[in-house]
Structures are given as structure tokens and as C-alpha cells.
Amino acid sequence: HFRFNAFDITKVWPQGEFPLIPVGRLVLNRNPSNYFMEVEQAAFSPGNMVPGVEPSMDKMLQARLFSYPDTHRHRLGANFQQLAINCPFAAAVRNHQRDGPMCLFAAGSEANYFTGMPTTSGVQTVTPSAGELAVRVDGATRRYDQTPAHAADDYVQPGELYRKVMTEEDRAHLVDNIVDHLKAARVDVRERILLQFARVDKSLAERITRGLATADAASAAGAGAGAR
Structure with missing residues (x-):
């Protein structure tokens, strides 16, 4: 049993644990003519x-x-x-x-x-070059298992993406985009979302909080200037 469901489409198989295996090369040598x-x-x-x-x-x-x-x-x-x-x-x-x-x-x-009889293109035959894997399927149909351990792991990969994959410029753009969308939300909505970002990375939540404070100050200053 792996630490998360291998078929969970919200997860990425870490290349450090599952190195990519080259299987061939796709060569694009021209643009479409039509x-x-x-x-x-x-x-x-x-x-x-x-x-x-x-x-x-x-x-x-x-x-x-x-x-x-x-x-x-x-x-x-x-x-x-x-x-x-x-x-x-x-x-x-x-x-x-x-x-x-x-x-x-x-x-x-x-x-x-399919007839198995001769046709104008020859006798129809099936000669598979590889066997098919037999898969046993039984039991009740349900959602993927979501144990407390799986739920906690939902925040691990986003945190690694933020800390290890993104550059500082990427992180700054991410914070700016989140602030730009979140600044119009109610305070209670902001608080709930910031709690989620804190589970991803504490510094990310702190940067978003500072960005929201700056956006609020700019909005208040603009409203004051308009009133005058």
C-alpha cells in the first residue's frame, strides 16, 4: 500500500521514486499543410x-x-x-x-x-501477439478510499510544488494571483481559505495575508480619495 491512492488523479507520482523510463521519441518535423x-x-x-x-x-x-x-x-x-x-x-x-x-x-x-469466413481482403483471423491480463472485479461500487492519512497527504505535494519546484518569481506570481481573486471575498471566506493555504505552506499563507492587507489599504485609500 503506497502512502496515497495510485489512481488518485490529484496526485503526481514523484519522479525521485518513480524515474521516467524512455520508451521512444516523437519527432515533429513540419507544420500541418492542411x-x-x-x-x-x-x-x-x-x-x-x-x-x-x-x-x-x-x-x-x-x-x-x-x-x-x-x-x-x-x-x-x-x-x-x-x-x-x-x-x-x-x-x-x-x-x-x-x-x-x-x-x-x-x-x-x-x-x-466478424464471420471468420474468406472476404475480399482475405480470411478474417485473430492472432493476438500478446495476452490480455485478467482483472478480477467484484464488491460494492464506491468512491476511492479516503482515510485520514490520505486526506493529510492532500497537502504534501502542493507544499513541495511551492517550496521545491517553483522559483521565487513563480511564488510571487502565485501570491499576487491569489490575492487578486481573494481580496473581494468576505472576511470569513478569507479566513477559511488561508487555513487551507497554511496547511500547504505556512509562509505561503503569511505572504497572502500581507498581500491582502496591502490590497485592503489601497482600496480604502482609493475610496477615501473618491469621497473627497
């Missing part, structure tokens, strides 16, 4: 995986495995995989979708379902 064809019609999906790579049980990922292809069908039509930008390089589409709007290739008399 923006609509190569950008607007692109249909990316986390479900497009090579054999041997499977999705985790991350709930957000599981939702997107469904929603992305469904959105593509709504946006681009059922035959979106036939569009050049969405096809494997130098390969033809091999699925059972037939006809309908924006159909680019005539499939002749081929069936629109």
Missing part, C-alpha cells in the same frame, strides 16, 4: 494501444476509454477511422463498419460483422 484535415479531423483516443499495453484501473482513464471514441463518432461520423489522419501509416482500415455518412471506401459485399 489545418482542417490534419488537426480538426484528428481523433486521438487513449484506447489506441499496441499489443502488450493495457489500461490501468484509473477511473478517469476508464471513462475516457469510452467517451473519446464516442465523441469522435459524434464529431466526425462513424467512419472517422477511414480519415487519412486517423489511419495507421501506409495501412488500410480493417474494421466491420460499413457505409453511412462520410464513408471513404466501398467494402463491396463484405459482412459488417
Whole structure:
């Protein structure tokens, strides 16, 4: 059991404990020559995986495995995989979708379902190059476990981001942005929010407090000048 839920999308896996593993290189060597064809019609999906790579049980990922292809069908039509930008390089589409709007290739008399019988493109066979992991799923459906230890850990990574990752300029910009939005809030709202920032980093809460005091003084001075 790790100190936080590995599938919590509000957490980052620390690179110090989980070093990045290079898996390849993506080379961008030109700009799109046709923006609509190569950008607007692109249909990316986390479900497009090579054999041997499977999705985790991350709930957000599981939702997107469904929603992305469904959105593509709504946006681009059922035959979106036939569009050049969405096809494997130098390969033809091999699925059972037939006809309908924006159909680019005539499939002749081929069936629109898997038959295992010879077709014009050859005998349909399934020869997976990698097995699929069997995952046992049972029990009641519920939210992720949120123990007191998990709740306390919610403030650890934001604190490390503020202290170790941000530069002093970044921290100053963060404080200025928070003050700019918080200065119009009621006093009780300010107090509750400052308590949360104090759990992230005490000095962050102190800098925000000083910034609010400066903003309040400037606002009062401006109101006084306007009244005169």
C-alpha cells in the first residue's frame, strides 16, 4: 500500500521514486499543410494501444476509454477511422463498419460483422501477439478510499510544488494571483481559505495575508480619495 491512492488523479507520482523510463521519441518535423484535415479531423483516443499495453484501473482513464471514441463518432461520423489522419501509416482500415455518412471506401459485399469466413481482403483471423491480463472485479461500487492519512497527504505535494519546484518569481506570481481573486471575498471566506493555504505552506499563507492587507489599504485609500 503506497502512502496515497495510485489512481488518485490529484496526485503526481514523484519522479525521485518513480524515474521516467524512455520508451521512444516523437519527432515533429513540419507544420500541418492542411489545418482542417490534419488537426480538426484528428481523433486521438487513449484506447489506441499496441499489443502488450493495457489500461490501468484509473477511473478517469476508464471513462475516457469510452467517451473519446464516442465523441469522435459524434464529431466526425462513424467512419472517422477511414480519415487519412486517423489511419495507421501506409495501412488500410480493417474494421466491420460499413457505409453511412462520410464513408471513404466501398467494402463491396463484405459482412459488417466478424464471420471468420474468406472476404475480399482475405480470411478474417485473430492472432493476438500478446495476452490480455485478467482483472478480477467484484464488491460494492464506491468512491476511492479516503482515510485520514490520505486526506493529510492532500497537502504534501502542493507544499513541495511551492517550496521545491517553483522559483521565487513563480511564488510571487502565485501570491499576487491569489490575492487578486481573494481580496473581494468576505472576511470569513478569507479566513477559511488561508487555513487551507497554511496547511500547504505556512509562509505561503503569511505572504497572502500581507498581500491582502496591502490590497485592503489601497482600496480604502482609493475610496477615501473618491469621497473627497
